Amino acid sequence: MQDFIESHKSPSLFSLSCETSTGKFAPYVLPEESSTVQESCENPYNLNVVTCKSPDLQAFLNEVDGLEMNTRVNSRIVKLPHYMPVFDKNVSHLPTLSNDFPVVGVSLIDIINNGIMHKAGSLHEGKEPAIRSSLLESPCFDNKKIILFTSGPDSLIENIWHKRHRIRYFEIISGMGLLAATGFNFSLINGECAFSQGLNIKRSLQSCLEYENSGIAAIPHVYALNSHQARRWVDWFRSNPNIEYFAINCQLQKSTHDINQVIALINYILGRLPRLHVILQGFPYKRLKDFNALINNIHIADASPVKNAMGHRKVLLYPGTKVYKSLSQSNLSVSELILNNIDCRKVMLDHERAKINNVKKSSGLLKKVS
Known part of the structure; x- marks a missing residue:
């Protein structure tokens, strides 16, 4: 089994100036984690990230009860399908899916108004975010279980988190009839302050607790950039045996290295905790x-069928080959394209799972499909 992949860079001048190098935050953030720091931790206004040198550091620690991963989460989630399409805010184009798709997802960015704004070529926090509380009342969500993926640009995540009490975020979300919500997708970025990574792991767990306290089942969101962080997650799952599912947002992981790191992290966790x-x-x-033998523990949440359809692109499944391409298509409505694209993507996933399971069966490795 492939073990966890770490990014190795020579320590920089910023490594020794990071407060984690002194052991100040051990055992939660280890001194050696500072060796990956490649940029200054000086950030007095907490722009995009809270570092070890933040003047408000203690307030951020108090908010999440320190860096220890001692947050207890007890949510039990019903058995989920292996393929879940993700809808967006353009509900007028969204079709009613068959019972083959009992669970659908929505992303944070689609249930928020004014959460972010474009300015000078980049994203910034919006001034007064508001929740589209009626979005899930659209007929396309009828008889569907809905998962909220609390993922999106850092500027959106930070904005909603900081203003969550003022905008009554959890109170309003709890009335929207969700099956579950994933923990806030706080970023872990290679090269940034090692303390900020430990803090963001804890902040994401804190968001799970706040979802639970609001009556919403929580699905932890997992990121790890080194073996110490990965071990902490394994220990946390062992201490929270009710948890069966976790989520990873892979939408920004484009390079081969980044995808390899996601795969290695999943192999690391599931190899030690196959119940997950x-x-x-x-x-x-x-x-x-x-993923080989772990394929039956993998579930896909997929927004690409809707996005392709909104761009008038059709997923084409070639008979007998199970290969697909996105092609320009103008003679079908957006709703028809969405139905086609979702059906094809599910067929592709079923085909990939069947191929892997057939190999497992022939080699005597097949376990009960869950």
Whole structure:
């Protein structure tokens, strides 16, 4: 089994100036984690990230009860299908899906108004975010269980988190009839302050607790950039035996190295805790084969069918080959394209799972499909 992949860079001048190098935050953030820091931790205004040198550091620690991963989450989630399409805010184009798709997803960015704004070529926090509380009342969500993927640009995530009490975020979300919500997708970025990574792991767990306290089942969102962080997650799952699912947002992991790191992290966790299942948001289908014997623990949350259809692109499944292409298509409505694209993507996933399971069966490795 492939073990966890770490990014190795020579320590920089910023490594020794990071407060984690002194052991100040051990055992939660180890001194050696500072060796990956490649940029200054000086950030007095907490722009995009809270570092070890933040003047408000203690307030951020108090908010999440320190860096220890001692947050208890008890949500039990019903058995989830292996393929879950992700809808968006353009509900007028969204069709009613068959019972083959009992669970659908929505992303945070689609249930928020004014959460972010474009300015000078980049994203910034919106001034007064508001929740589209009636979005899920659209007929396309009828008789569907809905998962909220609390993922999106850092500027959106930070904005909603900081203003969550003022905008009554959890109170309003709890009335929207969700099956579950994933923990906030706080970023872990290679090269940034090692303390910020430990803090963001804890903040994501804190968001799960706040979902639970609001009556919403929580699915932890997992990121790890080194073996210490991965071990902490394994220990946390062992201490929270009710948790069966976790999520990873892969939409920004485009390079081969980044995808390899996601696969290695999943192999690391599931190899030690085979009771767990992972929901991958935006994972490339061509890499599903890399999961081998773990394929039945993999679930796909997929927004690409809707996005392609909104761009008038059709997923084409070639008979007998199970290969697909996105082609320009103008003679079908957006709703018809969405139905086609979702059906084809599910067929592709079923085909990949069947291929892997057939190999497992022939080699005597097949376990009960869950």
